[in-house]
Amino acid sequence: MGRKRKGRDISGWLVVDKPAGPTSTAVVNKVRWALEAKKAGHAGTLDPEATGVLAIALGEATKTVPYITDALKAYEFTVRLGIATNTDDAEGEVIGTSDLRPDDAAIKDVLSGFIGDIQQVPPQFSAVKIDGQRAYKRARDGEEMDIAARPLWVESLLLVDRPDADHVTLEMVCGKGGYVRSIARDLGQKLGCLGHVRELRRTWSGPFEVKDALTLAQIDEMARTPELDTHLLPLAEGLAELPEVKATPEGASRLRNGNPGMVIAHDVEYGEECWASLDGQPVAVGRFKAGELHPSRVFNLSTDKTEG
Structure with a gap:
C-alpha cells in the first residue's frame, strides 16, 4: 500500500509571474510548499530563462490542466x-x-x-x-x-x-x-x-493573465498563511474554454460515481465536450448526449475548503 501524501486538500489555481532562472518544476514545488498542498502541477512549461505567466493547478484543478495546455x-x-x-x-x-x-x-x-x-x-x-x-x-x-x-x-x-x-x-x-x-x-x-x-x-x-500573477517574492512573503489562500482562483477557471451545463441533484450524484447524469443544457450540441456544475461547483467534465453528461473527469471537492 502506497504512502499517503501529506498536505492540505486544496483545489484551485495560483498564477505565478515566473522569474528568469528557476525551472517550471521548481516553481511548482515552491507553490506546493507555500500552500502546504498535497498535489500541484503546471499548465505549460516555460524555459528556465523565460518569464511570465505560469499557471499552477492545485488538487482537483490538476484534472483541468489539459484545457489550459490546449488553450491559446x-x-x-x-x-x-x-x-x-x-x-x-x-x-x-x-x-x-x-x-x-x-x-x-x-x-x-x-x-x-x-x-x-x-x-x-x-x-x-x-x-x-x-x-x-x-x-x-x-x-x-x-x-x-x-x-x-x-x-x-x-x-x-x-x-x-x-x-x-x-x-x-x-x-x-x-x-x-x-x-x-x-x-x-x-x-x-x-x-x-x-x-x-x-x-x-x-x-x-488561456484565461490567466500576468496582471493576476504573484511573484515568487510575494509567495515567499505570504507562504503558509491564510493570506496566500485568498489569491487562489477557482477550479472552474481552468474550464473557461468549455461550455457549462447545470447538473440536477440526482444527476450530480450519478456523475460523482462516474456514471452518466442528467443535466440542463442550452446551446450545447450532441457529443460536445462540456462541464457540469451544481450550485456553482464543478462536478464533472464529459460529453453531452441526449440530456445527460457522460463523464470523462469527475471532481471530488467535498473535502476542499478553498474551492470558490
Whole structure:
C-alpha cells in the first residue's frame, strides 16, 4: 500500500509571474510548499530563462490542466539578429553570424509566413523525445538530431518594437506546443541574417493573465498563511474554454460515481465536450448526449475548503 501524501486538500489555481532562472518544476514545488498542498502541477512549461505567466493547478484543478495546455497563449519576445546559437537562445554557443540587418518592412513581410497552420521543428535543446530520450540530453552529448516538424497554430505574430538594428521585439499568440526559440531561429533564417531569442515573456495563458500573477517574492512573503489562500482562483477557471451545463441533484450524484447524469443544457450540441456544475461547483467534465453528461473527469471537492 502506497504512502499517503501529506498536505492540505486544496483545489484551485495560483498564477505565478515566473522569474528568469528557476525551472517550471521548481516553481511548482515552491507553490506546493507555500500552500502546504498535497498535489500541484503546471499548465505549460516555460524555459528556465523565460518569464511570465505560469499557471499552477492545485488538487482537483490538476484534472483541468489539459484545457489550459490546449488553450491559446501570448508571448512577447526579443530576437537578437545576426547571431545563431545551438540552443536558439542567449544561453547557447554561437554557431553562426551575419552582418545583414533587414529593415522593418522586410521583417513584417516575412512574419506573414508564420501565421496560421505552420510546421515547426523544435530546437535541438528541447524536451521532445527522440527514440525514447529527451532531445536536450542527446544535444548535450554533442549529437545533432533530425527532429520531425510538428504542426502549430499561430493566431498572430506582430512586430511591436525595434530597439535598435540588432534587436526586434515581437508578440505572438499561438496554440499548444509552440517553441518561441524555433520562431526566432526560423525568422532569422528566412531573413538571411540568423537570429536567436534574447528575452521571452508569456503575458497570458488561456484565461490567466500576468496582471493576476504573484511573484515568487510575494509567495515567499505570504507562504503558509491564510493570506496566500485568498489569491487562489477557482477550479472552474481552468474550464473557461468549455461550455457549462447545470447538473440536477440526482444527476450530480450519478456523475460523482462516474456514471452518466442528467443535466440542463442550452446551446450545447450532441457529443460536445462540456462541464457540469451544481450550485456553482464543478462536478464533472464529459460529453453531452441526449440530456445527460457522460463523464470523462469527475471532481471530488467535498473535502476542499478553498474551492470558490
